[in-house]
Amino acid sequence: MTDALDKRFGLNGKVALVTGGGQGIGRAAGLALAEAGASVAVVDLNLEQADQVAAAIREQGGQAIAIRGDVTEPGTIESMMKQTTDELGRLDILINNAGIYPFSDFLETSDDVWNRVVDLNLTAVFRCSRTAGQIMADQGGGGCIVNLASVQGLKPTNGGLVPYDTTKAAVVMLTKATALELGPHQIRVNAIAPGVVPTPGTRDVLSETEAVSVQRTPMGHLGTAEDVANTILFLASPAACFITGETIAVDGGYVLT
Numbered sequence: 001m002t003d004a005l006d007k008r009f010g011l012n013g014k015v016a017l018v019t020g021g022g023q024g025i026g027r028a029a030g031l032a033l034a035e036a037g038a039s040v041a042v043v044d045l046n047l048e049q050a051d052q053v054a055a056a057i058r059e060q061g062g063q064a065i066a067i068r069g070d071v072t073e074p075g076t077i078e079s080m081m082k083q084t085t086d087e088l089g090r091l092d093i094l095i096n097n098a099g100i101y102p103f104s105d106f107l108e109t110s111d112d113v114w115n116r117v118v119d120l121n122l123t124a125v126f127r128c129s130r131t132a133g134q135i136m137a138d139q140g141g142g143g144c145i146v147n148l149a150s151v152q153g154l155k156p157t158n159g160g161l162v163p164y165d166t167t168k169a170a171v172v173m174l175t176k177a178t179a180l181e182l183g184p185h186q187i188r189v190n191a192i193a194p195g196v197v198p199t200p201g202t203r204d205v206l207s208e209t210e211a212v213s214v215q216r217t218p219m220g221h222l223g224t225a226e227d228v229a230n231t232i233l234f235l236a237s238p239a240a241c242f243i244t245g246e247t248i249a250v251d252g253g254y255v256l257t
């Protein structure tokens, strides 16, 4: 990167925390942020996978730690943020990526499924943002939060995802409302609404639905985890310094159809 480009897109000296960073979009996000110079805390339920991502970052010459944690547990949120600031020095970038998308027909959706989806896809995003926002404000302000919403939160195109669609729509509003309050601290809050992206989490469902998803995408192909990570990187970079409260669809036009 030239010095001029580095000023616009570089993340040297910044510290990022990625929830659900052990695989899929979270993994791609951690690697991309590290490539731009950020130190990265990779948080995941699965420590082995988080460890692999952190090791890959260190092999590229970056700095990373792996943390095992369930972000639906408030105690975990406190401890993972503390470990990040203790070991990496500060916190500048939070990527609220961990999410689940269990399929069930609406009339058969149990309270348990509803509660599990709300706890992770919405409440954990709120709690992680509140804790990270406080740390960023206490550091003197400045920072950014990127939330993973979904095109399904903008328009419910696939059935069987009522709790998911509802939480992702709520994440779009959480993003705007949080951006409004954190703006004075120079903390930016944005969201990304990916279309269908092959990841370990979507592998099973895609084996049956890939053709339909491709057909519904004006660009005629599915995106990749790296496509989403590129937009996360942009939103975290100095180049996006005046963007807040936005949700960017990364979907090849899926939401237009």
Ligand SMILES: NC(=O)c1ccc[n+]([C@@H]2O[C@H](COP(=O)([O-])OP(=O)(O)OC[C@H]3O[C@@H](n4cnc5c(N)ncnc54)[C@H](O)[C@@H]3O)[C@@H](O)[C@H]2O)c1
Binding pocket: 019, 020, 021, 022, 023, 024, 025, 026, 043, 044, 045, 046, 049, 069, 070, 071, 072, 096, 097, 098, 099, 100, 101, 120, 148, 149, 150, 151, 193, 194, 195, 196, 197, 198, 199, 200, 201, 202
């Ligand atoms: N893949 C897609 O097509 C797609 C489309 C739109 C939005 N999204 C959103 O992007 C995000 C990532 O999706 P993905 O497909 O990469 O997911 P994935 O299922 O492949 O990976 C999710 C990761 O999060 C971790 N995780 C799950 N619960 C956790 C918890 N309670 N605490 C900590 N870590 C936890 C998992 O162990 C896993 O490593 C999700 O929020 C998802 O809703 C994905």
